[in-house]
Amino acid sequence: MDAGNDMTGDVVGNVNDDHDSDHESRSDAARAGRRDEAVRAAVEQGLLGPTTPVVGLLDVTGIQESAAALRTAFDAVTAPGTPVLHAFAVKATPLVPVLRLLREEGIGAEVASPGELALARAAGLSPGRTVLDSPAKTPAELREALALGIAVNADNPQELDRIAGLMRSAVSRSPIGIRVNPQVGGGSIEALSTATATSKFGVALRDEGAREWVVRAYAERPWLTRLHAHTGSQGIPLSLMAEGVAETYGLAEEINRRIGRPQIDTIDIGGGLPVNFRSDATTPTYADYARVLREAVPGLFDERYGLVTEFGRSLLAKHGTVVARVEYAKSAGGRPVAVTHAGVQVATRTVYAPGAWPLRIAAYDGKGRPKEGPDVVQDVAGPACFAGDLLATGRALPLLEQGDYAAALDTGAYYFAHHYAYNSLARPGIYGFAPDGAGGIAFATVREPQSVEEIVAESGGAHAAALTTLRAPGGR
Ligand SMILES: *Cc1c(COP(=O)(O)O)cnc(C)c1O
Secondary structure, three states: OOOOOOOOHHHHHHHOOHHHHHHHHHHHHHHHHHHHHHHHHHHHOOOOOOOOOEEEEEEHHHHHHHHHHHHHHHHOOOOOOOOEEEEEEHHHOOOHHHHHHHHHOOOEEEEOOHHHHHHHHHOOOOHHHEEEOOOOOOHHHHHHHHHHOOEEEEOOHHHHHHHHHHHHHOOOOOOEEEEEEOOOOOOOOHHHOOOOOOOOOOEEOOOOOHHHHHHHHHHHOOOEEEEEOOOOOOOOOHHHHHHHHHHHHHHHHHHHHHHOOOOOOEEEOOOOOOOOOOOOOOOOOHHHHHHHHHHHOHHHHOOOOEEEEOOOHHHHHHHEEEEEEEEEEEEEOOEEEEEEOOOOOOOHHHHHOOOOOOOOEEEEOOOOOEOOOOEEEEEEEOOOOOOOOEEEEEEEEEOOOOOOEEEEOOOOOOOOOOOOOHHHOOOOEEEEEEEOOOOOEEEEEEEOOOOHHHHHHHOOHHHOOOOOOOOOOOOO
């Protein structure tokens, strides 16, 4: 499973026209330039240094550009007036200021837990721009979502029964759909492939009797007006994603035909656009995917259906950078090892599954300037106390020395916002950056760094004597 990022070339080459690729590569280069400026400014302004040796940085301009690219891509292929909701998959970057920024860019939220729903609400997202999908919604969660009027996709027949029960006892404005798994197959990363034959998500459409069950479910429940599939994620080729959408569209057509009216009015195509982790290039683009979809499923765009999308990784990944100070530089078995403050706590997937999730590492000197010098094969290690806590092994980079900085690139989604509390390592501060209008960089706090006091409190500090004073009632 080493081909995690090797899956897009086949389709992309055919659909990218020159005009778009010029524009894309200019904005990709500009993003890399902004990143270098931000690292330097973070060191200069003291956000990063000996006492705060790791931070997460978010490129506000880049996030705005990706949001605009998403809107433009689908505007270009949908009939005028088609309702389109782009709902950001909150799990990719569960940070309230990010959700608010996206809201300002016209992007809604896809949530999958009470916590994610609370984040979306704290960011000011309205129920009409929020979608709830989770494979394990409790009755209380469903009741809350229906009371608020949030769109809900039922994962399975038991959940649909629960929703039906709630719909009988109260009126709800919530649009309701069923999530199906078109079972078109997986990609190169098993753990992220949602459309395999035995995926835990949705109603497995090709299982015996399943398709009939779905058609009947709609026929018996006129309030079922949406159909949902999410056939990502990272590691899935565009052609396979399009096949999943085509299967879903075909089912919606069949249901509406058999019921005799357009009961399904909205198709939720999920997210899952893969991200290129090998360079600064944005490939595939939203425009690429929209064009592939339009070719594969023209009927989806002819104004009979509203659309919902649920992109996560592709909106944020390239706009985040973890920067960590090199505490020590040593050598072991002839190999240089830079011991940094970024490891499993901020890059959990990469550390545990380095073959599927390799990250690019950039070297900066002690002033935050891109490091010059010949490439040296070295390991970049994290601070955690287990041998495998490595951000990169055998990587050719200018030699990292004590007091330098190592940056893990493309970590804006599913990385530093997904802290793993190994060794009680603190959650780093996260700062958004943008040009300050005077040739410099301005930062805004997105999340405060976690303090040691908070770590103690979150680790049962208030209950220190709980176990030593535990007594059975009436015990000795
Ligand atoms: C995770 C998830 C997404 C987003 O996937 P990305 O690969 O981050 O785009 C969208 N929809 C559902 C239902 C998901 O579980």
